[in-house]
Amino acid sequence: NAGVMQNPRHLVRRRGQEARLRCSPMKGHSHVYWYRQLPEEGLKFMVYLQKENIIDESGMPKERFSAEFPKEGPSILRIQQVVRGDSAAYFCASSVTGGSSYEQYFGPGTRLTVT
Amino acid sequence: AQTVTQSQPEMSVQEAETVTLSCTYDTSESDYYLFWYKQPPSRQMILVIRQEAYKQQNATENRFSVNFQKAAKSFSLKISDSQLGDAAMYFCAYRSAIRGGSNYKLTFGKGTLLTVNP
Numbered sequence: 001n002a003g004v005m006q007n008p009r010h011l012v013r014r015r016g017q018e019a020r021l022r023c024s025p026m027k028g029h030s031h032v033y034w035y036r037q038l039p040e041e042g043l044k045f046m047v048y049l050q051k052e053n054i055i056d057e058s059g060m061p062k063e064r065f066s067a068e069f070p071k072e073g074p075s076i077l078r079i080q081q082v083v084r085g086d087s088a089a090y091f092c093a094s095s096v097t098g099g100s101s102y103e104q105y106f107g108p109g110t111r112l113t114v115t
Numbered sequence: 116a117q118t119v120t121q122s123q124p125e126m127s128v129q130e131a132e133t134v135t136l137s138c139t140y141d142t143s144e145s146d147y148y149l150f151w152y153k154q155p156p157s158r159q160m161i162l163v164i165r166q167e168a169y170k171q172q173n174a175t176e177n178r179f180s181v182n183f184q185k186a187a188k189s190f191s192l193k194i195s196d197s198q199l200g201d202a203a204m205y206f207c208a209y210r211s212a213i214r215g216g217s218n219y220k221l222t223f224g225k226g227t228l229l230t231v232n233p
Contacts, residue, residue, distance in 0.1 A: 033219065042119075042206050042223030043160070056217065089158060098219050106160035 002027065004094050004107035005074075012113045013082045021077040021110045025094030032075040033104060034060075034067060037089040046090075048098070049075060055098070082114045117142045117209050121224035128197045129232050135182075136192045136227045138207030146212040149183065149190045150221070155203040163205070166190065168212070194229075202231040 005024040013019050025032050030051050035043040045059040049069035060067065064082075069075040079086055089111045093104035118141045128134035140149070151163040166174045166183050173181050178198075182191045194201055204226045211218040 031219070033221075035221070040225070042208075042225050043221070044223070045220045048219050056219070058217075059220075091160060093160075095219075103162065103165075104219075104221065108157065108159045111158070 004029075004092055004105050006090075006092050006107035006110050008110060009108060010111050010113070012115060014115055015083055016081050019079040019082050019086070019112055021079075021090050021092075021112070023075040023077070023092030023094075023107060025075070025092075026105055029094035029096050029105075031095045031098045032069050033093045033095075034075075034077050035091045035093065037091060037109070039088070043091055046077075050098070079112075082112070084114050087112055087114045117144070117147075117211070117222050119207050119209050119222050119224040121207055121227050123227045124225070125228045125230070127230040127232060128194070130197055130199060132197055133193060133195045134197055134229065136194075136205050136207075136229065138190045138192070138224060140188050140190065140207070140209050142188070142209065142211075144211055144213055148210045148212055149181075150208040150210065151179070151181070151190075151192045152206045152208060152223075153201075153203045154206060154226070160206075164192065197231050199231050199233060202229055204228050 032049045034046040037043045047060045047067045048056040064080045066078045089109045091109045092107045095102045147168045149166045153161045164176045178195045180193045206226045207224040209222045
């Protein structure tokens with residue numbers, strides 16, 4: 001049973017470009033969470049999605065960031081017009097359902113570097 | 116809002132010795148989960164151990180055990196017989212168990228970098 005997949009593992013973008021990060025949850029999981037890890041920091045919650053629904057995006061910056069989890073295909077975290085401060089590791093996690101007793105399984109992360 | 120504090124940015128231990136990593140948290144909730152995650156150089160987040168707040172018994176997973184002090188809001192991780200493969204960043208995390216709230220959010224501390232010396 002494959003774990004949570006994220007690609008690319010490393011992404012380099014110049015300031016002003018767009019970054020698209022992909023997350024394929026574990027088989028049978030329909031709940032996806034995105035977290036961001038800035039240098040020297042712990043992970044911080046960004047957004048929680050179910051298939052075709054954004055449940056909570058309270059941790060996501062209001063501008064330039066968006067996330068989706070379509071009916072088919074991976075979840076996408078999109079950052080438009082990237083700036084140096086967006087450089088971070090972005091982790092996706094998935095769970096079979098959203099209740100607190102259900103463990104979130106993490107992917108290996110995507111390290112975004114903005115030059 | 117809940118906060119998680121790890122006061123030790125770095126720790127080191129000799130191979131085969133025991134080390135304890137500290138974590139304190141702040142919450143007004145009575146029902147929650149606490150976790151320790153390991154992040155090796157590969158950056159993969161690996162769940163080490165989990166504690167339910169309603170359980171008085173401390174969780175144990177092989178060489179890893181916790182000391183959960185609910186009244187003091189303290190949740191330390193003890194690693195016994197340390198191995199070179201234990202070297203990693205360790206994160207303490209909190210998750211609410213209250214229904215209807217944001218019980219899907221994990222709140223992490225800033226981490227403790229553990230070095231294991233041969």
